[in-house]
Amino acid sequence: MEFTVQLQTYRQRVEQALDHYLPATGTPPPRLHAAMRYSLEAGGKRLRPVLLLASADLFNAPSSAAEAAAVAIECVHTYSLIHDDLPCMDNDDLRRGRPTAHKQFDEATALLAGDALLTHAFWLLSRYSSQPTIVAGLLAELGHAAGSQQLIGGQMEDLLAEKKSGVTADELRSIHLKKTAAMISAALAMGGIVAQARPADVETLRLAGQHLGLAFQIVDDILDATADTATLGKTAGKDAKADKTTYVKLYGLDASRKLAREESDAALAALARLPGDTTFLTTLVRDMAARTN
Amino acid sequence: MEFTVQLQTYRQRVEQALDHYLPATGTPPPRLHAAMRYSLEAGGKRLRPVLLLASADLFNAPSSAAEAAAVAIECVHTYSLIHDDLPCMDNDDLRRGRPTAHKQFDEATALLAGDALLTHAFWLLSRYSSQPTIVAGLLAELGHAAGSQQLIGGQMEDLLAEKKSGVTADELRSIHLKKTAAMISAALAMGGIVAQARPADVETLRLAGQHLGLAFQIVDDILDATADTATLGKTAGKDAKADKTTYVKLYGLDASRKLAREESDAALAALARLPGDTTFLTTLVRDMAARTN
Numbered sequence: 001m002e003f004t005v006q007l008q009t010y011r012q013r014v015e016q017a018l019d020h021y022l023p024a025t026g027t028p029p030p031r032l033h034a035a036m037r038y039s040l041e042a043g044g045k046r047l048r049p050v051l052l053l054a055s056a057d058l059f060n061a062p063s064s065a066a067e068a069a070a071v072a073i074e075c076v077h078t079y080s081l082i083h084d085d086l087p088c089m090d091n092d093d094l095r096r097g098r099p100t101a102h103k104q105f106d107e108a109t110a111l112l113a114g115d116a117l118l119t120h121a122f123w124l125l126s127r128y129s130s131q132p133t134i135v136a137g138l139l140a141e142l143g144h145a146a147g148s149q150q151l152i153g154g155q156m157e158d159l160l161a162e163k164k165s166g167v168t169a170d171e172l173r174s175i176h177l178k179k180t181a182a183m184i185s186a187a188l189a190m191g192g193i194v195a196q197a198r199p200a201d202v203e204t205l206r207l208a209g210q211h212l213g214l215a216f217q218i219v220d221d222i223l224d225a226t227a228d229t230a231t232l233g234k235t236a237g238k239d240a241k242a243d244k245t246t247y248v249k250l251y252g253l254d255a256s257r258k259l260a261r262e263e264s265d266a267a268l269a270a271l272a273r274l275p276g277d278t279t280f281l282t283t284l285v286r287d288m289a290a291r292t293n
Numbered sequence: 294m295e296f297t298v299q300l301q302t303y304r305q306r307v308e309q310a311l312d313h314y315l316p317a318t319g320t321p322p323p324r325l326h327a328a329m330r331y332s333l334e335a336g337g338k339r340l341r342p343v344l345l346l347a348s349a350d351l352f353n354a355p356s357s358a359a360e361a362a363a364v365a366i367e368c369v370h371t372y373s374l375i376h377d378d379l380p381c382m383d384n385d386d387l388r389r390g391r392p393t394a395h396k397q398f399d400e401a402t403a404l405l406a407g408d409a410l411l412t413h414a415f416w417l418l419s420r421y422s423s424q425p426t427i428v429a430g431l432l433a434e435l436g437h438a439a440g441s442q443q444l445i446g447g448q449m450e451d452l453l454a455e456k457k458s459g460v461t462a463d464e465l466r467s468i469h470l471k472k473t474a475a476m477i478s479a480a481l482a483m484g485g486i487v488a489q490a491r492p493a494d495v496e497t498l499r500l501a502g503q504h505l506g507l508a509f510q511i512v513d514d515i516l517d518a519t520a521d522t523a524t525l526g527k528t529a530g531k532d533a534k535a536d537k538t539t540y541v542k543l544y545g546l547d548a549s550r551k552l553a554r555e556e557s558d559a560a561l562a563a564l565a566r567l568p569g570d571t572t573f574l575t576t577l578v579r580d581m582a583a584r585t586n
Contacts, residue, residue: 023442029449088400089404106381108382108452112452115407115411120441132429135429136419137422148320148409155405159401
């Protein structure tokens, strides 16, 4: 199947699974569930759940087996965006071309919707209870990646870095590894766990995800500096305006592009060690490195 | 063993387990982990983890088997307090006699510390991975109780109720069932799950917890109206000041005391159907109904 068609197919599966695995519209309290769906349904690339589904397919997991886990990882990603956008954090009004959750609803509702998406993500993993070793594996993976030493820790380090001058290359790499790469790494690993892949293959998936996550974040920094708001669907030039340390600020555009390429190549090298047909994932890595939004 | 001694012993086990199962002081990023520990170490009654440990003991669970789950439920409770205290929610400066997390640190750190405690709670359940059916059971229980239709849903309903006049008795009961009783019910049920109790006994634990939770919340409303700030360790008279609908406002003091007694009695009736020595739990229910803070 052609890459773009396959990507579209994965994204459609993600959209359908999101609708299926989220509490229905109107579930009491309706305002809370409306806010959860508002943020989830804002769209976006669905990178993490697509990676999870594609990873599970490498090991011939039964179709649909990976979908609850895919929804879980998108719920965690979306919660982190809702909370990051709050006034006490990045204070952003626009996300994916629409008002952020606290602008559309209010701060309290946005806070609770974020909390609820995070909780729902973990609860969803209990859907695998007929195969409890899968539940335990997924929980360990997601709990670690989303936790205080990875996703949330990266967000904290990012906030602290904004307040000081002179963030080093090591510090920036640590922030990006935690804030972005950890969840992308977990997405690929969780696909393997759902499919009951060998631990060595799950570890290779983790490694591929780490490199892909770094590449993704460096490209994000490049796009923030070079693209316009309409193309991005979020406020462009935000980093420079906030005098934020990014790969572009630290290394310049050319060297940043080179670093992004190196990380993509490392991700591809890891993927090459996996069983199954990795064509989709390798094309996705290349596509992601060349993306314009 | 005398009740107060046994309660003290349980609380000491909780304190030791909290220290053991939380990332060490100084774990990067130190500010985030300091805020997590600051809020957890503020103390409080430790009602939920004590209930969990005592429930597991009914079924002769191996000593220490229930401790990670007990820490998990206290982490969820503490996260909910941190987020409830934020300016966009209840905007409270004092909690357990100390500055709230966002006053001691700042709003962003408090938000992230809450997120991190919630995530850590779920991750902790993966510590039971050598018995994956326990992991799956605990995850389903905690995920449901802490989710958008229970704990977080109750908080949302509570916020919406503050903005309207004329909250009905049914609405108030729904808020308290979700916001308070769900997690107390889960605490007792999780003790049974850790101990691999029969499903019928886990269901009885849930029921006992629901009644205990309602009794607890009604007594809370009574204390807010009758006790002073020093005794409570949190701002007293807050409900009346905010013109908040409480059991006291809706029913008056005498009828509220009667309702609290009825719920306590229902909890005791459920506990009487359980195996093992329920003396500690029944004394705790009676003690809780007579508490002054």
